[in-house]
Amino acid sequence: MYKTKRTVFIFLILLISLIVLTACNKASSSSGDEETSKEDTKEASTEPVELTIAARAGSMADALTEVVKQYEEETGNKVNVNAMPYDNLKETVVLDVRNNSGAFDLVMIDDPWMPEFAEGELLTNLDSYFPDGLASDFVQKSAALGKVPYETGSTYAVPFIGNVQMFFYRNDLVEKYDIDAPQTWDDVLAFAETIKDEEQETFGYALRGQRGNPIVSNYLPLFWAYGGTVLDENMKPQVNTEAGVKAMEMYMKLKETGPKGVETFDSDQIATSLTQGQVAMTIAWPSWVSEVDNKENSNVVGKVNFSAVPSQESDAAAMIGNWLLGIPRTSQNTDAAAAFLEWVTSAETQKEMTILGAGAPTRVSVYEDPELVEQYRHFPAQLEALQNSVARPRTSKWSQVEDTWGMYLSQILAGQLDIQEGLDKANEELEGILAK
Incomplete structure (x- = not known):
């Protein structure tokens, strides 16, 4: 009888050990799969991305086409600048988003269009990409144009070209x-x-x-x-x-x-x-x-x-008549588009675009750059005009x-x-x- 009980006890010990060992193997396998998945995601995120920008044809698009070459070299990403006439730009972008086509990753927006774009929920909210808001170096009257509600709300577009009368x-x-x-x-x-x-x-x-x-x-x-x-x-x-x-x-x-x-x-x-x-x-x-x-x-x-x-x-x-850059909500490359948006509106890139003929920055430091002030004698007046400007009524x-x-x-x-x-x-x- 004692021998039988001892045999059953040993059998139970072996059975429990087998169950624990199996569970550990599964946990180890699951952890390995998770690490592999994260690594795959990391590798996928570093693969080159192709971005397409809907831009206003003219000197702005020409300057943009030139500066993106540097971005492509730095990142390995491809950036296509799709320049089109003013009269076609808005209609093309609106139809693309409403049809969920996803043809564009970034779009140039004439600032009076912002209320319509906001009401139609055409753009991506950028607050998560700029958690502390846009840099204080941006002309504040320009930064206000890309917010919904105007001046006080979330950022949906970043000022790109600082036109002003x-x-x-x-x-x-x-x-x-x-x-x-x-x-x-x-x-x-x-x-x-x-x-x-x-x-x-x-x-x-x-x-x-x-x-x-x-x-x-x-x-x-x-x-x-x-x-x-x-x-x-x-x-x-x-x-x-x-x-x-x-x-x-x-x-x-x-x-x-x-x-x-x-x-x-x-x-x-x-x-x-x-x-x-x-x-x-x-x-x-x-x-x-x-x-x-x-x-x-x-x-x-x-x-x-x-x-x-x-x-x-x-x-x-x-x-004020700024051109803004926003990310359509239908973009399939939102993170990459946001990274490009931050790069292209940086002080360094704005200076380069100014030299290339874009002519109207949205950052105070670019207007005050001694090299540019010597070349563009109107910059002090243009900055003053921007800082004392008024936006057209925010209505669609x-x-x-x-x-x-x-x-x-x-x-x-x-x-x-x-x-x-x-x-x-x-x-x-x-x-x-x-x-x-």
Whole structure:
């Protein structure tokens, strides 16, 4: 009996040992599989990635195409810059994301598009890639454009090209008439009237009067300078207020000092008037500086200076017009795209892009770089303009607002409508657009 019990006891000990040994082998095998899996993932993550960027055709895309060559060498990744005209870019990107095609890993975004992109949930939230927010070196007015809600929310896009309106004026004529450079719109008008009266071949001020975006963009700095607000806190239009009337009265007075036909003027006509010495002052974009200083085509090389746009009853307020870079939510290479986004918006890369002709950084340190300031004399004024800029209203209906408002502004400028009547009609139509 004792022998039988002893045999059973030994059998149980052997059985338990076998079970423990089997369990240990399984645990060891599982741990090995996990390590192998992690190693496979690590190897997979270091494999070259191909990124595709939807970009605005022109100097910006050209500069981007050049700098990505360095990134490709550093990382082994491939970067394709798909440049397309402005009119096609937005539609192409929106359709791609809504159809879940995933053709693009990064997209250039004109900042007024951000509300529409946000409402449509077209972009990847970048907070996890920039947990402490964007670097303080970014111009804060630029960084605010890529946040949803504007200025206060999460980051969905990073400022890439820092376009902003500047005030161009003939410094040789300022010196000739022994006056200070204009600081207010009253100063601008007084100088413009002097030029019209005293200079036979030069007009005082040139407007962009073409309906839609041109006239709205040109008029907004005056509207803001007189204290105007396009939309109030309840998203109700306020374009027919006292500020709107005063701004339009000044606009009409400036028209009288300018060349004939400004009702149809857009950028090309303004650039021609300025570079040929036909006008003393205008509002323009940074890209026009190269035209003014082009010795082959310009009659005013070295005669034009730049500043932030004038103030009036409120501080100076230029219209900011940055290009942003975001990652579509349909990208299959989000991590790699975020790494590239951080690289391409770094101070070093922005400096290189500036030298290559992109011309409008979004970092303060790049504007203050001594080498660049020596080469680009307008940089101090451009930085000041950016830091005192105002964004267009953050509504997905801005294109409709701009078209309608611009139509009435153009009719007022052409003398087809009284100022108050035209602004009242504009405000009424804008109410209907925004109420839909």
